[in-house]
Amino acid sequence: MYGYFKFELKQFFTNKKNLAIYFLLAFAALFYAFKIAPAYDPIEKVDREEIEARYLTRQEFIDDLSKRNLREIHPTSVRAYYDFADINPLDKARMDALDANDLKKYAEVTSDWYIQMNYLTFYNENLFYNDRYYVADREFANVEGALNAMDQHFRYGAFNEANYELSIGVFEQRTALQTFERLLKGPLPLILIICTLLLAIDIVTKDRRHPSVLKGFPIADWKKLLMKIGVAFIGSIALFVPLLIGFMIIGAQSGFGHLKLPSPEYALNFMQIGNESLANMMTLGMFLGRSLSLLIVWFIVIINVVVLCSVLFRQEMVNLAVGLFVIFGEKFYMNRGIGYFWEVEKVPTTYIHVGKVVSSYQNYFLGSENVDYQLGLLLLSICAVVLLVIALLISLNKRFKLVK
């Protein structure tokens, strides 16, 4: 059986289509590492000049109003006067910390600054978050701004208690590990799952090109299927190798970061400002561990989908169509707040956005408290087992031929 496994493995890694996938992914990783990652421009960044500009403008306003009788001034100006008087000392402290290169102090006051700013902005229709949130088609820009502000509040709070080295790169999430975190919350899981689908798509059907070589092997069909699943799984894990190249380059440019860095897990009512119990702080290591475990279960599900379809239909195009349907199935029902009406947490395809599920961003987006990493892991594992059992049962049928 080991011989068959080795034979399949060799075929897999000499398959031109598979090599092309690895090559394209490596190219994309290099392009990202050299071009996109260095140009990363976060909205919430450490910018002393911006802080100073804001500080000076507000201070001038405060100085001006402090010389006047507040009873003669418009109430909104009076309110602004008191708000600015609260916020400006924090901005001053942030600048002083940066000047002194005291990043821990900067983290402490910035955490306070974000909670204070968020409190002022979110409930005040005359105040706004950073301009860059307000772009075309972003219907919930204000909410996104508040969410990010809270995210920053929790992160800086954790930085304040850090026992590892801090840097501006860490604050702006530019390190390799944090870049990986951001990508896992973005399109990377989808890209990797699609790559897995493409890698596995012909793992069974390719045998029809060599029937007389393979048909007589003294190995049971169910064992062959298990070997193929194993090989496709190893192949999907190997997708991380090209990514590792990009990871190393980003690490060399911006530092690798640390597994103890914070990674907030949002709660549904995350934005009830000031209620700090509404977010759990994971370490980045925990976030990556959970995300990768969910992603790996997704790989297995997709491979098993392909194997079952291959056993049933023996057509690569059917494998592709069904695989894509599974991957993009959530598009049919996914909408902001849909979790309030439907129990979307019971549908495995809801868990396709791996990083967002682990960070519980999906809870916030769907308006559901139940989209949980562990439930996703359980549902997907059940799917993987059911698909595998069906495929193996079919292969045990006396009339079934894996290679025709």
Add this chain to the structure above:
Amino acid sequence: MIAIENITVQFADKKVLNDISIKFEQGEMIGLVAPNGTGKSTLMNVIMNYLQPTSGKVSFNGNLSYSSKSNEVRIHEFVSMMPDQSDLYNHLSGRAHLKMFATMWKSDPKLIDETIEALNMGHYVNKKTGTYSLGMRQRLCFAMQIVANTEIMMMDEVMNGLDPNNIEVISKILMKKKAEGKMIIIASHLLDNLEKYADRIFLFNDGKLVDTNEIIEGFSQAKIKTVRVKNMEESVKALLKEKYPIIEQQTLVTDMTLLHLPRSEPMLLSELTEFLVDNNVMDFAFGKVTLNDLYALYYHEVV
């Protein structure tokens, strides 16, 4: 031992194999001869369980049959069929193919180099099979089965695309395997070669297997009972018929005339030689009906 019991394979109205029952023993080399599409490969596919027969069963060593998937695996551990050259992996080397078969059947890895040497494949075996000629691919397919080294080996058109030297080399290896006690079943069109080495040769007729000995008595025995005359003139044939009415004449599409002797007596042979020489017939040979002749006779290719 293979016991084929009442095997019938029917596609629509056509019975390709019709209630075939026969036994093949270890140490035998069996030849299957028939025109294309008459059931040679079908029979092999049934023996390998690549094709489910409409009725009947194949059993091995007494009681092992394709009654379950696990039995199929057990049978395939000692029964193999030579792969088709068009099914080779073009991006893999010949050696990789040989290793693959040796690994699958857990045979002695030394067999790989021994077979490469015996088949004179050393100069190309490490190259990708996509670069091989037809003959090279055919030798590789044969080598793959030799390396698998199963107790029962089946080969469909094993000599296709091979030059006479390689046919001889392969024949010798087959004889060696037979001497080791392996059962070898060969379907082939290269009839001379098959005739030389096979213990039993079967023709197919209407889905039935027919032993050549049933068609011509003593076919497999080395007795002079036939004179084969090339391009015999009609006048000589008539003269012969008149003088020796007991000698049966048959002319094949190849312009070969067979003179069947009732017995192989030296006197009769001597007289016949004299008669032929007197009538200016110089191209003749004494012997027995060859498989080529039999093939032409049996499949009605007689003038």
